[in-house]
Amino acid sequence: MPAFSLMIQGTTSDAGKSTLVTALCRLFIRRGIQVAPFKPQNMALNSAVTQDGNEIGRAQAVQAYAAGLEPHVDMNPILLKPNTDTGAQVIIQGKAVGNMNAVGYHEYKSIAKVAALDSYHRLAEQYQAVLIEGAGSPAEINLRARDIANMGFAESINCPVIIIADIDKGGVFAHLVGTLDLLSQSEQDRVIGFVINRFRGDISLLQSGLDWLEERSGKPVLGVLPFLKGFHLESEDAVAKSPIKTDSNTKLNIVIPIMPRTSNHTDWDALRLHPDVQVTLVGANAPIPPADLVILPGSKSVQSDLAFLRQEGWEDYLNKHLRYGGKVIGICGGYQMLGEQLLDPLGLENQHANTQSAGFGFIPMKTVLKEEKQLKQRHGKLTLSTNASSYPQVTGYEIHSGVSSFSANTTINHFALLNNEKNKENGEKEGYISEDGQIIGTYLHGVFDHPEALQTLLNWAGVDQAATFDYDQYRDNEINRLADSTEQNMNIDVLIEQCRNFQQ
Numbered sequence: 001m002p003a004f005s006l007m008i009q010g011t012t013s014d015a016g017k018s019t020l021v022t023a024l025c026r027l028f029i030r031r032g033i034q035v036a037p038f039k040p041q042n043m044a045l046n047s048a049v050t051q052d053g054n055e056i057g058r059a060q061a062v063q064a065y066a067a068g069l070e071p072h073v074d075m076n077p078i079l080l081k082p083n084t085d086t087g088a089q090v091i092i093q094g095k096a097v098g099n100m101n102a103v104g105y106h107e108y109k110s111i112a113k114v115a116a117l118d119s120y121h122r123l124a125e126q127y128q129a130v131l132i133e134g135a136g137s138p139a140e141i142n143l144r145a146r147d148i149a150n151m152g153f154a155e156s157i158n159c160p161v162i163i164i165a166d167i168d169k170g171g172v173f174a175h176l177v178g179t180l181d182l183l184s185q186s187e188q189d190r191v192i193g194f195v196i197n198r199f200r201g202d203i204s205l206l207q208s209g210l211d212w213l214e215e216r217s218g219k220p221v222l223g224v225l226p227f228l229k230g231f232h233l234e235s236e237d238a239v240a241k242s243p244i245k246t247d248s249n250t251k252l253n254i255v256i257p258i259m260p261r262t263s264n265h266t267d268w269d270a271l272r273l274h275p276d277v278q279v280t281l282v283g284a285n286a287p288i289p290p291a292d293l294v295i296l297p298g299s300k301s302v303q304s305d306l307a308f309l310r311q312e313g314w315e316d317y318l319n320k321h322l323r324y325g326g327k328v329i330g331i332c333g334g335y336q337m338l339g340e341q342l343l344d345p346l347g348l349e350n351q352h353a354n355t356q357s358a359g360f361g362f363i364p365m366k367t368v369l370k371e372e373k374q375l376k377q378r379h380g381k382l383t384l385s386t387n388a389s390s391y392p393q394v395t396g397y398e399i400h401s402g403v404s405s406f407s408a409n410t411t412i413n414h415f416a417l418l419n420n421e422k423n424k425e426n427g428e429k430e431g432y433i434s435e436d437g438q439i440i441g442t443y444l445h446g447v448f449d450h451p452e453a454l455q456t457l458l459n460w461a462g463v464d465q466a467a468t469f470d471y472d473q474y475r476d477n478e479i480n481r482l483a484d485s486t487e488q489n490m491n492i493d494v495l496i497e498q499c500r501n502f503q504q
Helices: 017-030 058-066 102-126 151-157 172-181 185-189 207-217 265-273 302-311 314-323 333-337 451-461 471-489 492-502
Strands: 004-010 035-038 041-043 047-049 055-057 078-082 087-092 095-101 129-133 161-166 191-199 221-226 252-257 277-282 293-296 327-331 341-344 355-358 365-382 393-406 416-418 428-430 439-442
Touching: 004 017, 004 151, 004 492, 017 035, 017 058, 017 129, 017 161, 017 191, 017 471, 017 492, 035 058, 035 102, 047 058, 047 365, 047 393, 055 058, 055 078, 058 129, 058 471, 078 102, 087 102, 095 102, 102 129, 102 151, 151 185, 161 172, 172 191, 172 207, 185 191, 191 207, 191 492, 207 221, 221 471, 252 265, 252 451, 265 277, 265 293, 265 471, 293 314, 293 333, 302 314, 302 333, 302 341, 302 355, 314 327, 327 333, 327 451, 333 393, 333 439, 365 428, 365 451, 393 451
Parallel strands: 004 129, 004 161, 035 129, 041 078, 161 191, 191 221, 252 277, 252 293, 293 327, 327 439, 341 365
Antiparallel strands: 047 055, 078 087, 087 095, 341 355, 365 393, 365 416, 416 428
16 A cells, blocks of 8 residues: 555644544544544654654654554754743754754754754655644744744655634634635645534534535545533643533642743643643733642743742742642652752753752752753652552653753652662662652652552642543543544545645
8 A cells, every 4th residue: 555645734733733633533544544643843842752762743652552552762853941931952854953043043954954854754654654743833924034843844745734723713714715826836735624623513504615615625534523611632732721620529630830931731631631630720910829739740841930939929829839738749840949959051952051049948959050961761659658568650751951950868768769670689679759748749740640659649749539630531532532523524535645645
Protein backbone atom coordinates (compact mmCIF):
# COMPACT_ATOMS: atom_id res chain seq x y z
CA MET A 1 0.00 0.00 0.00
CA PRO A 2 1.60 3.33 -1.03
CA ALA A 3 2.48 5.83 1.70
CA PHE A 4 0.61 9.13 1.82
CA SER A 5 0.60 12.29 3.92
CA LEU A 6 -2.04 14.81 4.93
CA MET A 7 -1.54 18.19 6.59
CA ILE A 8 -4.12 19.81 8.87
CA GLN A 9 -3.88 23.60 8.96
CA GLY A 10 -6.10 26.00 10.88
CA THR A 11 -7.53 29.44 10.32
CA THR A 12 -6.38 30.39 13.84
CA SER A 13 -4.55 28.96 16.79
CA ASP A 14 -6.77 26.54 18.76
CA ALA A 15 -8.98 25.91 15.72
CA GLY A 16 -8.81 22.16 16.30
CA LYS A 17 -5.70 21.03 14.42
CA SER A 18 -4.33 18.93 17.28
CA THR A 19 -7.67 17.27 18.01
CA LEU A 20 -8.36 16.43 14.35
CA VAL A 21 -4.91 14.87 13.93
CA THR A 22 -5.48 12.89 17.14
CA ALA A 23 -8.86 11.64 15.92
CA LEU A 24 -7.50 10.67 12.50
CA CYS A 25 -4.56 8.82 14.09
CA ARG A 26 -7.01 6.66 16.04
CA LEU A 27 -9.31 6.17 13.01
CA PHE A 28 -6.43 5.21 10.72
CA ILE A 29 -5.12 2.52 13.06
CA ARG A 30 -8.67 1.17 13.37
CA ARG A 31 -8.43 0.64 9.60
CA GLY A 32 -5.08 -1.12 9.89
CA ILE A 33 -3.09 1.82 8.52
CA GLN A 34 0.24 2.34 10.25
CA VAL A 35 0.23 6.09 10.88
CA ALA A 36 2.58 8.52 12.58
CA PRO A 37 1.85 12.10 13.71
CA PHE A 38 4.20 14.91 12.76
CA LYS A 39 4.49 18.63 13.45
CA PRO A 40 7.46 20.35 11.80
CA GLN A 41 7.49 23.35 14.15
CA ASN A 42 5.77 23.71 17.48
CA MET A 43 5.75 26.66 19.89
CA ALA A 44 4.65 25.56 23.35
CA LEU A 45 5.70 25.41 26.99
CA ASN A 46 3.97 22.06 27.43
CA SER A 47 6.38 19.38 26.29
CA ALA A 48 7.03 15.68 26.73
CA VAL A 49 10.14 13.52 27.05
CA THR A 50 10.67 10.50 24.80
CA GLN A 51 12.10 7.19 25.99
CA ASP A 52 15.51 8.06 24.58
CA GLY A 53 15.63 11.40 26.43
CA ASN A 54 14.53 13.88 23.78
CA GLU A 55 12.01 16.71 24.08
CA ILE A 56 8.94 17.15 21.86
CA GLY A 57 5.62 18.97 22.02
CA ARG A 58 2.95 17.46 24.28
CA ALA A 59 0.38 17.33 21.44
CA GLN A 60 2.56 15.00 19.39
CA ALA A 61 3.01 12.69 22.38
CA VAL A 62 -0.79 12.48 22.72
CA GLN A 63 -1.17 11.87 18.98
CA ALA A 64 1.43 9.11 19.15
CA TYR A 65 -0.58 7.53 21.97
CA ALA A 66 -3.70 7.71 19.77
CA ALA A 67 -1.76 5.94 17.02
CA GLY A 68 -0.49 3.23 19.37
CA LEU A 69 3.10 4.46 19.20
CA GLU A 70 5.83 5.53 21.58
CA PRO A 71 6.55 9.26 21.12
CA HIS A 72 9.67 9.88 19.05
CA VAL A 73 11.70 13.01 18.42
CA ASP A 74 11.04 12.83 14.66
CA MET A 75 7.35 13.52 15.37
CA ASN A 76 8.23 17.12 16.35
CA PRO A 77 11.73 18.06 15.18
CA ILE A 78 11.47 21.80 16.00
CA LEU A 79 10.18 22.95 19.38
CA LEU A 80 10.22 26.60 20.43
CA LYS A 81 9.78 27.28 24.16
CA PRO A 82 9.18 30.99 24.83
CA ASN A 83 11.22 32.43 27.70
CA THR A 84 10.47 36.12 27.01
CA ASP A 85 7.86 37.98 24.96
CA THR A 86 10.32 38.20 22.05
CA GLY A 87 12.57 35.15 22.46
CA ALA A 88 12.51 31.40 22.90
CA GLN A 89 14.68 28.39 23.55
CA VAL A 90 15.10 26.58 20.23
CA ILE A 91 15.08 22.77 20.37
CA ILE A 92 16.07 20.88 17.23
CA GLN A 93 15.39 17.14 17.06
CA GLY A 94 15.04 16.97 20.83
CA LYS A 95 18.08 18.98 21.90
CA ALA A 96 18.32 22.66 22.82
CA VAL A 97 20.58 24.63 20.46
CA GLY A 98 20.25 27.97 22.27
CA ASN A 99 18.02 30.96 22.91
CA MET A 100 17.04 33.16 19.96
CA ASN A 101 14.96 36.25 19.50
CA ALA A 102 12.31 36.33 16.78
CA VAL A 103 14.61 37.96 14.21
CA GLY A 104 17.44 35.53 14.93
CA TYR A 105 15.19 32.50 14.59
CA HIS A 106 13.76 33.83 11.32
CA GLU A 107 17.31 33.81 9.93
CA TYR A 108 17.87 30.31 11.38
CA LYS A 109 14.79 28.81 9.71
CA SER A 110 16.66 27.56 6.65
CA ILE A 111 18.80 25.38 8.93
CA ALA A 112 15.82 24.26 10.97
CA LYS A 113 13.93 23.27 7.82
CA VAL A 114 16.63 20.75 6.94
CA ALA A 115 16.05 19.02 10.29
CA ALA A 116 12.27 19.08 9.81
CA LEU A 117 12.49 17.51 6.35
CA ASP A 118 15.01 14.95 7.60
CA SER A 119 12.64 13.83 10.35
CA TYR A 120 9.61 13.80 8.05
CA HIS A 121 11.31 11.60 5.45
CA ARG A 122 12.33 9.10 8.12
CA LEU A 123 8.71 8.80 9.24
CA ALA A 124 7.46 8.54 5.66
CA GLU A 125 9.81 5.61 5.06
CA GLN A 126 8.61 3.76 8.19
CA TYR A 127 4.84 4.32 8.13
CA GLN A 128 1.99 3.97 5.67
CA ALA A 129 0.68 7.43 6.46
CA VAL A 130 1.94 10.62 8.11
CA LEU A 131 -0.56 13.08 9.59
CA ILE A 132 0.97 16.54 9.80
CA GLU A 133 -0.19 19.34 12.08
CA GLY A 134 0.37 22.94 11.06
CA ALA A 135 0.95 25.82 13.47
CA GLY A 136 -1.21 28.90 13.92
CA SER A 137 -2.52 29.99 10.53
CA PRO A 138 -1.03 29.67 7.02
CA ALA A 139 -2.29 33.18 6.21
CA GLU A 140 -0.01 35.13 8.56
CA ILE A 141 1.46 37.38 5.87
CA ASN A 142 4.39 38.55 8.01
CA LEU A 143 5.49 34.94 8.64
CA ARG A 144 5.15 33.51 5.14
CA ALA A 145 8.76 34.11 4.11
CA ARG A 146 10.79 30.96 4.89
CA ASP A 147 7.68 29.30 6.30
CA ILE A 148 8.35 25.80 7.60
CA ALA A 149 5.24 25.37 9.74
CA ASN A 150 2.37 25.47 7.24
CA MET A 151 2.19 25.85 3.46
CA GLY A 152 5.94 26.23 3.08
CA PHE A 153 6.33 22.72 4.45
CA ALA A 154 3.33 21.31 2.51
CA GLU A 155 4.81 22.64 -0.73
CA SER A 156 8.21 21.13 0.09
CA ILE A 157 6.79 17.60 0.40
CA ASN A 158 3.82 18.04 -1.98
CA CYS A 159 1.06 16.92 0.36
CA PRO A 160 -2.66 17.76 0.44
CA VAL A 161 -4.06 20.13 3.08
CA ILE A 162 -7.29 20.41 5.05
CA ILE A 163 -8.13 23.77 6.62
CA ILE A 164 -10.08 23.60 9.88
CA ALA A 165 -11.95 26.47 11.56
CA ASP A 166 -13.68 26.82 14.93
CA ILE A 167 -17.29 27.93 14.47
CA ASP A 168 -17.65 28.40 18.23
CA LYS A 169 -15.43 31.49 17.96
CA GLY A 170 -17.75 33.08 15.35
CA GLY A 171 -16.94 34.30 11.84
CA VAL A 172 -16.23 30.83 10.51
CA PHE A 173 -17.04 31.61 6.85
CA ALA A 174 -14.89 34.75 6.86
CA HIS A 175 -12.07 32.78 8.47
CA LEU A 176 -12.16 30.04 5.83
CA VAL A 177 -12.68 32.23 2.76
CA GLY A 178 -10.19 34.84 3.94
CA THR A 179 -7.53 32.23 4.71
CA LEU A 180 -7.93 30.60 1.30
CA ASP A 181 -7.85 33.94 -0.54
CA LEU A 182 -4.57 34.90 1.11
CA LEU A 183 -2.81 31.79 -0.19
CA SER A 184 -0.96 31.58 -3.49
CA GLN A 185 -2.56 29.67 -6.34
CA SER A 186 -0.34 26.63 -5.90
CA GLU A 187 -1.16 26.60 -2.18
CA GLN A 188 -4.89 26.90 -2.86
CA ASP A 189 -4.65 23.98 -5.27
CA ARG A 190 -3.41 21.63 -2.55
CA VAL A 191 -6.35 22.42 -0.23
CA ILE A 192 -8.66 19.43 -0.65
CA GLY A 193 -11.39 20.75 1.63
CA PHE A 194 -12.55 22.37 4.83
CA VAL A 195 -13.58 21.07 8.24
CA ILE A 196 -15.77 23.09 10.59
CA ASN A 197 -15.15 22.35 14.25
CA ARG A 198 -17.16 22.67 17.49
CA PHE A 199 -20.61 23.14 15.95
CA ARG A 200 -23.61 23.35 18.27
CA GLY A 201 -27.24 23.12 17.23
CA ASP A 202 -29.28 21.93 14.24
CA ILE A 203 -27.04 21.17 11.25
CA SER A 204 -29.91 22.00 8.87
CA LEU A 205 -29.63 25.65 9.89
CA LEU A 206 -26.00 25.64 8.74
CA GLN A 207 -26.61 24.01 5.36
CA SER A 208 -27.20 27.21 3.36
CA GLY A 209 -23.86 28.54 4.62
CA LEU A 210 -22.08 25.31 3.68
CA ASP A 211 -23.57 25.46 0.17
CA TRP A 212 -22.44 29.06 -0.23
CA LEU A 213 -18.93 28.23 1.05
CA GLU A 214 -18.49 25.37 -1.40
CA GLU A 215 -19.74 27.48 -4.32
CA ARG A 216 -17.66 30.51 -3.34
CA SER A 217 -14.41 28.61 -2.74
CA GLY A 218 -14.71 25.61 -5.03
CA LYS A 219 -13.67 23.43 -2.09
CA PRO A 220 -15.84 20.79 -0.40
CA VAL A 221 -16.75 20.84 3.28
CA LEU A 222 -15.38 17.48 4.38
CA GLY A 223 -17.04 17.50 7.77
CA VAL A 224 -18.82 19.49 10.45
CA LEU A 225 -17.61 18.23 13.83
CA PRO A 226 -19.90 18.79 16.81
CA PHE A 227 -18.99 20.47 20.06
CA LEU A 228 -18.20 17.67 22.53
CA LYS A 229 -19.44 18.68 25.95
CA GLY A 230 -16.89 18.14 28.69
CA PHE A 231 -14.29 16.88 26.22
CA HIS A 232 -10.74 16.68 27.54
CA LEU A 233 -7.51 16.39 25.58
CA GLU A 234 -4.16 17.47 26.94
CA SER A 235 -3.71 21.10 25.99
CA GLU A 236 -0.67 22.20 24.01
CA ASP A 237 -0.65 25.90 24.82
CA ALA A 238 -3.56 27.39 26.76
CA VAL A 239 -3.98 26.29 30.35
CA ALA A 240 -7.22 24.30 30.49
CA LYS A 241 -9.85 25.69 32.85
CA SER A 242 -10.89 23.55 35.79
CA PRO A 243 -14.50 22.41 35.92
CA ILE A 244 -16.41 23.93 38.81
CA LYS A 245 -17.75 21.04 40.83
CA THR A 246 -21.10 21.70 42.47
CA ASP A 247 -20.99 18.48 44.49
CA SER A 248 -20.79 19.40 48.17
CA ASN A 249 -18.78 16.22 48.72
CA THR A 250 -15.62 17.73 47.20
CA LYS A 251 -12.97 16.71 49.69
CA LEU A 252 -9.91 18.74 48.72
CA ASN A 253 -9.38 22.32 47.55
CA ILE A 254 -6.21 22.86 45.54
CA VAL A 255 -4.94 26.28 44.52
CA ILE A 256 -2.36 26.71 41.72
CA PRO A 257 -0.79 30.01 40.64
CA ILE A 258 -0.64 30.64 36.89
CA MET A 259 2.61 32.46 36.18
CA PRO A 260 3.69 34.23 32.97
CA ARG A 261 5.97 31.28 32.00
CA THR A 262 4.10 28.36 33.56
CA SER A 263 5.16 25.14 31.83
CA ASN A 264 3.90 21.56 31.70
CA HIS A 265 0.49 22.56 32.98
CA THR A 266 -0.90 19.11 32.15
CA ASP A 267 0.71 18.01 35.44
CA TRP A 268 -2.56 18.75 37.23
CA ASP A 269 -5.03 17.43 34.62
CA ALA A 270 -5.67 14.28 36.68
CA LEU A 271 -6.40 16.46 39.72
CA ARG A 272 -8.85 18.83 38.08
CA LEU A 273 -10.75 15.87 36.61
CA HIS A 274 -10.84 13.91 39.87
CA PRO A 275 -14.34 13.79 41.45
CA ASP A 276 -13.04 14.51 44.98
CA VAL A 277 -10.95 17.54 44.05
CA GLN A 278 -11.62 21.18 43.19
CA VAL A 279 -8.71 22.93 41.48
CA THR A 280 -8.66 26.73 41.44
CA LEU A 281 -6.21 28.47 39.10
CA VAL A 282 -5.12 31.94 40.22
CA GLY A 283 -3.75 34.37 37.66
CA ALA A 284 -2.37 37.88 37.96
CA ASN A 285 -4.20 40.43 40.10
CA ALA A 286 -6.61 37.81 41.41
CA PRO A 287 -7.41 37.11 45.07
CA ILE A 288 -5.87 33.90 46.42
CA PRO A 289 -8.55 31.73 48.08
CA PRO A 290 -8.02 29.39 51.04
CA ALA A 291 -6.66 25.97 50.12
CA ASP A 292 -5.88 22.57 51.57
CA LEU A 293 -3.04 22.10 49.09
CA VAL A 294 -1.02 24.60 47.04
CA ILE A 295 0.88 23.38 43.97
CA LEU A 296 3.69 25.51 42.56
CA PRO A 297 4.01 24.35 38.94
CA GLY A 298 6.88 24.23 36.49
CA SER A 299 8.29 27.36 34.87
CA LYS A 300 10.38 28.17 31.83
CA SER A 301 11.82 31.26 33.58
CA VAL A 302 12.03 30.40 37.26
CA GLN A 303 13.57 33.61 38.60
CA SER A 304 11.17 35.94 36.78
CA ASP A 305 8.16 33.79 37.72
CA LEU A 306 9.38 33.74 41.34
CA ALA A 307 9.48 37.55 41.27
CA PHE A 308 5.95 37.52 39.85
CA LEU A 309 4.71 35.34 42.72
CA ARG A 310 6.28 37.66 45.29
CA GLN A 311 4.69 40.66 43.62
CA GLU A 312 1.29 38.92 43.73
CA GLY A 313 1.58 38.22 47.48
CA TRP A 314 2.26 34.48 47.34
CA GLU A 315 5.18 34.54 49.79
CA ASP A 316 3.03 35.85 52.64
CA TYR A 317 0.20 33.55 51.59
CA LEU A 318 2.43 30.44 51.67
CA ASN A 319 3.86 31.29 55.07
CA LYS A 320 0.37 31.66 56.53
CA HIS A 321 -0.89 28.56 54.68
CA LEU A 322 1.90 26.42 56.16
CA ARG A 323 1.56 27.98 59.60
CA TYR A 324 -2.04 26.77 59.75
CA GLY A 325 -1.21 23.24 58.60
CA GLY A 326 -1.70 23.47 54.84
CA LYS A 327 0.23 21.30 52.38
CA VAL A 328 2.49 22.43 49.50
CA ILE A 329 3.89 20.60 46.47
CA GLY A 330 6.50 22.20 44.22
CA ILE A 331 7.03 20.57 40.82
CA CYS A 332 10.20 21.23 38.81
CA GLY A 333 10.53 25.05 38.71
CA GLY A 334 8.11 25.24 41.63
CA TYR A 335 10.38 22.85 43.55
CA GLN A 336 13.35 25.13 42.84
CA MET A 337 11.38 28.17 44.09
CA LEU A 338 10.77 26.45 47.43
CA GLY A 339 14.53 26.27 48.01
CA GLU A 340 16.89 28.87 49.44
CA GLN A 341 18.74 30.07 46.34
CA LEU A 342 18.43 30.15 42.55
CA LEU A 343 21.66 30.79 40.65
CA ASP A 344 21.99 31.44 36.92
CA PRO A 345 25.74 31.93 36.31
CA LEU A 346 25.46 31.58 32.52
CA GLY A 347 22.42 33.79 32.03
CA LEU A 348 20.39 30.90 30.60
CA GLU A 349 17.06 32.37 31.69
CA ASN A 350 17.70 36.07 32.05
CA GLN A 351 20.38 36.69 29.40
CA HIS A 352 22.50 38.30 32.14
CA ALA A 353 25.28 36.21 33.68
CA ASN A 354 25.60 35.63 37.41
CA THR A 355 22.01 36.46 38.31
CA GLN A 356 20.69 35.02 41.54
CA SER A 357 17.49 35.11 43.54
CA ALA A 358 16.50 34.10 47.02
CA GLY A 359 13.92 31.31 47.00
CA PHE A 360 11.03 31.03 49.44
CA GLY A 361 13.35 29.16 51.81
CA PHE A 362 11.06 26.27 52.74
CA ILE A 363 13.54 23.62 51.53
CA PRO A 364 17.26 23.69 52.50
CA MET A 365 18.40 23.54 48.88
CA LYS A 366 20.03 25.68 46.22
CA THR A 367 19.68 25.31 42.47
CA VAL A 368 22.26 26.22 39.84
CA LEU A 369 21.15 26.44 36.21
CA LYS A 370 23.42 24.43 33.91
CA GLU A 371 23.70 24.50 30.14
CA GLU A 372 22.83 20.82 29.69
CA LYS A 373 19.15 20.07 30.24
CA GLN A 374 18.04 17.02 32.23
CA LEU A 375 15.67 14.95 30.06
CA LYS A 376 14.63 11.60 31.50
CA GLN A 377 11.65 9.30 31.75
CA ARG A 378 11.28 7.97 35.29
CA HIS A 379 9.74 4.88 36.90
CA GLY A 380 9.79 3.91 40.55
CA LYS A 381 7.81 4.03 43.77
CA LEU A 382 6.46 6.70 46.10
CA THR A 383 8.00 6.56 49.54
CA LEU A 384 5.36 8.47 51.49
CA SER A 385 4.50 5.72 53.98
CA THR A 386 6.68 3.78 56.39
CA ASN A 387 5.52 0.46 54.92
CA ALA A 388 7.80 -0.26 51.98
CA SER A 389 5.59 -3.14 50.82
CA SER A 390 2.76 -0.69 50.15
CA TYR A 391 4.74 1.86 48.11
CA PRO A 392 2.69 2.64 44.96
CA GLN A 393 4.20 2.79 41.49
CA VAL A 394 4.97 6.23 40.12
CA THR A 395 5.86 7.25 36.59
CA GLY A 396 6.93 10.62 35.28
CA TYR A 397 9.60 12.53 33.44
CA GLU A 398 12.19 15.17 34.22
CA ILE A 399 12.81 18.21 32.04
CA HIS A 400 14.88 20.95 33.66
CA SER A 401 18.16 22.85 33.45
CA GLY A 402 18.65 23.34 37.17
CA VAL A 403 20.82 21.06 39.30
CA SER A 404 19.75 21.14 42.94
CA SER A 405 21.83 20.33 46.02
CA PHE A 406 20.91 20.27 49.69
CA SER A 407 22.60 22.20 52.47
CA ALA A 408 25.39 20.42 54.32
CA ASN A 409 24.46 18.33 57.37
CA THR A 410 20.82 18.26 56.30
CA THR A 411 18.94 15.00 56.73
CA ILE A 412 16.87 14.52 53.57
CA ASN A 413 13.61 12.63 53.44
CA HIS A 414 13.25 11.81 49.77
CA PHE A 415 9.95 11.75 47.90
CA ALA A 416 10.42 8.85 45.49
CA LEU A 417 12.58 5.80 44.88
CA LEU A 418 13.33 5.76 41.16
CA ASN A 419 14.38 3.05 38.72
CA ASN A 420 13.92 0.55 41.52
CA GLU A 421 13.02 -2.15 39.01
CA LYS A 422 16.71 -2.13 38.04
CA ASN A 423 18.11 -1.80 41.53
CA LYS A 424 15.59 -3.09 44.04
CA GLU A 425 17.87 -2.64 47.02
CA ASN A 426 19.17 0.90 46.51
CA GLY A 427 17.22 2.75 43.86
CA GLU A 428 18.08 6.37 43.12
CA LYS A 429 16.41 8.82 45.52
CA GLU A 430 14.48 11.83 44.21
CA GLY A 431 12.75 14.88 45.64
CA TYR A 432 12.13 16.06 49.17
CA ILE A 433 9.57 15.75 51.99
CA SER A 434 9.79 18.14 54.92
CA GLU A 435 10.22 16.72 58.39
CA ASP A 436 6.72 17.84 59.38
CA GLY A 437 5.26 16.21 56.25
CA GLN A 438 3.73 19.44 54.92
CA ILE A 439 5.98 20.11 51.92
CA ILE A 440 6.90 17.95 48.94
CA GLY A 441 9.34 19.00 46.23
CA THR A 442 9.91 16.94 43.09
CA TYR A 443 11.29 17.15 39.56
CA LEU A 444 8.78 14.54 38.37
CA HIS A 445 6.24 15.77 35.84
CA GLY A 446 3.18 13.52 35.49
CA VAL A 447 3.41 12.35 39.08
CA PHE A 448 -0.40 12.44 39.50
CA ASP A 449 -1.15 10.40 36.37
CA HIS A 450 -0.72 6.91 37.85
CA PRO A 451 -3.93 5.96 39.75
CA GLU A 452 -2.21 4.43 42.80
CA ALA A 453 0.23 7.32 43.13
CA LEU A 454 -2.63 9.82 42.76
CA GLN A 455 -4.60 8.10 45.49
CA THR A 456 -1.59 8.07 47.82
CA LEU A 457 -0.90 11.77 47.26
CA LEU A 458 -4.53 12.66 47.88
CA ASN A 459 -4.41 10.68 51.12
CA TRP A 460 -1.26 12.61 52.10
CA ALA A 461 -3.06 15.88 51.31
CA GLY A 462 -5.91 14.96 53.66
CA VAL A 463 -8.46 13.00 51.62
CA ASP A 464 -9.67 9.83 53.34
CA GLN A 465 -10.69 7.05 50.94
CA ALA A 466 -10.10 9.02 47.74
CA ALA A 467 -11.99 7.71 44.73
CA THR A 468 -9.94 5.71 42.24
CA PHE A 469 -9.28 7.69 39.08
CA ASP A 470 -7.27 6.24 36.19
CA TYR A 471 -6.15 9.19 34.08
CA ASP A 472 -4.68 7.04 31.28
CA GLN A 473 -7.97 5.17 30.89
CA TYR A 474 -9.89 8.45 30.98
CA ARG A 475 -7.66 9.89 28.22
CA ASP A 476 -8.09 6.78 26.08
CA ASN A 477 -11.87 6.94 26.47
CA GLU A 478 -11.83 10.61 25.44
CA ILE A 479 -9.73 9.86 22.34
CA ASN A 480 -12.18 7.13 21.37
CA ARG A 481 -15.10 9.51 21.91
CA LEU A 482 -13.41 12.06 19.68
CA ALA A 483 -12.65 9.45 17.01
CA ASP A 484 -16.22 8.10 17.07
CA SER A 485 -17.63 11.61 16.61
CA THR A 486 -15.22 12.34 13.75
CA GLU A 487 -16.13 9.01 12.09
CA GLN A 488 -19.81 9.92 12.22
CA ASN A 489 -19.30 13.36 10.69
CA MET A 490 -16.58 12.80 8.09
CA ASN A 491 -16.20 10.20 5.36
CA ILE A 492 -12.79 8.89 6.38
CA ASP A 493 -12.48 6.32 3.58
CA VAL A 494 -13.14 8.98 0.93
CA LEU A 495 -10.58 11.24 2.66
CA ILE A 496 -7.94 8.51 2.54
CA GLU A 497 -8.64 7.94 -1.16
CA GLN A 498 -8.32 11.69 -1.83
CA CYS A 499 -4.93 11.75 -0.13
CA ARG A 500 -3.64 8.78 -2.07
CA ASN A 501 -4.82 10.21 -5.37
CA PHE A 502 -3.31 13.62 -4.65
CA GLN A 503 0.22 12.27 -4.31
CA GLN A 504 0.14 9.86 -7.25
